[in-house]
Amino acid sequence: MKKYSIKDIAELSGVSVATVSRVINDNGRFSEETRKRVLRVIEETGYKMNYSAKSLRMNKSFSIGILVPDISNYFFSDVVQKIEEILFDKGYSTIICNTARNQEKETAYLHMLEGKGVDGLIVISGAEAFEFDYSQIEKQIPYICIDREPKEKSRTIFISSNHYQGAFEATEQLIHSGCKQPIIAVHNRKSTSTKERLNGFKDALKKNNIAFNENSNLLNVDIRSSLFEADLISFLARNPAADGIFSLNDSIALEILLVLRKNIRSVPKYIKLIGFDDMPAGRYSSPTLSTVKQDTSKIALTAVESLLNLISFPSDTGKSIIIPVSLTLRESTQGN
Template sequence: MKKISIKEIAHLSGVSVATVSRVINDNGRFSEETRKRVLEVIKETGYQMNYSAKSLRMNRSFSVGILVPDISNYFFSDVVQKIEEILFDKGYSTIICNTARNTDKEIAYLQMLESKIVDGLVIISGAEKFDSEKAHLNRATPYICIDREPIQHSDTVFISSNHYQGAFEATEELFKSGSKSPIIVHYDRESTSSTERKKGFRDALRKNNIIFNEQQHELVFNKEEITITKLLKQAFSINPEIDAIFAINDNIALDLLEILPTLKKPIPSKVKVIGFDNTPMARYCYPKLSSVKQNTKKIAEITVDTLIDKIEHPGKEIPPLNLVPVELVIRDSTKN
């Protein structure tokens, strides 16, 4: 098959070579009609750009590294997939690295990505907070932090769902549906998101004139040391009045839907349950699970737009924090 040139693309499109170049690089002035016509000709002819030459010319690799702590986690996988799709549409390839919440692995991947001269990084750290100095991150490489707050705010932009809002509204919903004694169940590991969710829960208790007490209102789950069933039995023995549970994520909430009826605590008549993340299973379990929905599409769009802005305009002042609102999705597990 004959290799087509940019001159032929220009001839078939009825525009100049310079215009074709501007459309390909998305840089400069051209009409939307011209852009569509040039891209249609490129698609029909199977024209392939010489990315090596383009990279050398612009001193860019047109690649972005993405670090994710747990690719099996619904929120992480969903937002990373959306980021990859948007970057691809903008002409960037991605290298996705799963760190398994291992600090050494996270640092090793960062060093590897920088050695490949990626143009930028999207970092979802497995640590409670991301430390760019501990990770020996090259300050010349722009990066964005998602969901895990950076220690060095001046180096990056932090993009996150409003976890506090989600937890507060979820707990408020439990009170509105008739709860008098809700509790929170969460893992023993700490993160920015879990800290904000716990704050939201506690402030909702305070608003409803309940003084937070760790023994009465909080269950800390360590998967290696205790089962949720045993934890719940202990909780009900300490506080028999428990009538609602805010699970810090849907994985815990789905376990509760299975376990509570075995403890003679039917849902929602005796105990109401609400989760966080609005995973697909929330719609298909029984009873259907109320949950907090994160706007992964918006997070992905802001992340890509901000990172490309940092790549193309180094030194530009960009607001260091962007909180994305969440949405409460009410289903059967909290209805009267």
């Protein structure tokens, strides 16, 4: 069988290569008549241009959009990369959009993705509950949320690590290693996972008969602020009994570790420290960092399977899927 090129198809259809490409990608202007003619030639010649012909037949673009707040964050980039890999194996392209936690940007990217005709959408994390503004679009794009509470749960599938469990176990690990006054270090971004981790911390205290006090158990930090170090030192001076820190993520934990190292509050001897995310950097630090590991492979696989199922069966929504986490224990929580 002769192998036809896009140029052959153009010639046989009596149109330009650009028009064939537009018909194949279902993108741009051409008449219904042109479309039929080009498709007939494609069928007759058996021409295949990747999955574009399939795409046409099924009225799908075989592309999926991902909204992610910050691709330089280890957890996000790890999950996004794994999602992309699985989707590609299944014949889908992944369009990654970095929203930088900016509402205006998120809206713009949603419109862009809708305009580009994605078959589905994966929304990762974010401060506010997620919702589509359906007033602006007609076709409802199937979407799933990872680590981000959807506003209308009935319209989507929600996937999340068990942040509560992770925080609970991390805090109990501090207590079992001898900590009498554990602290939780948080940033001021309020996401779904932040709330869950705070709840897990509080419940672990309660279970172990330690009272939670906003002033002495909750440390608000901003690692990008020039006052980060001073704030931390001042908090520890006001709370000299603090002997364990559960940090909302490893980035914060590692910055805390740097300050403690300079200020002779030796970790783990005087203060024990545990983070969240299992960033590679936690293996290089001194002491090495204990942390909560999220199962990014499972999250990615569940996300892809859920979304593809939703594309085929749009009404199969309303589920929440919680993925277990596990502790990775290193030097920073060792008992004395």
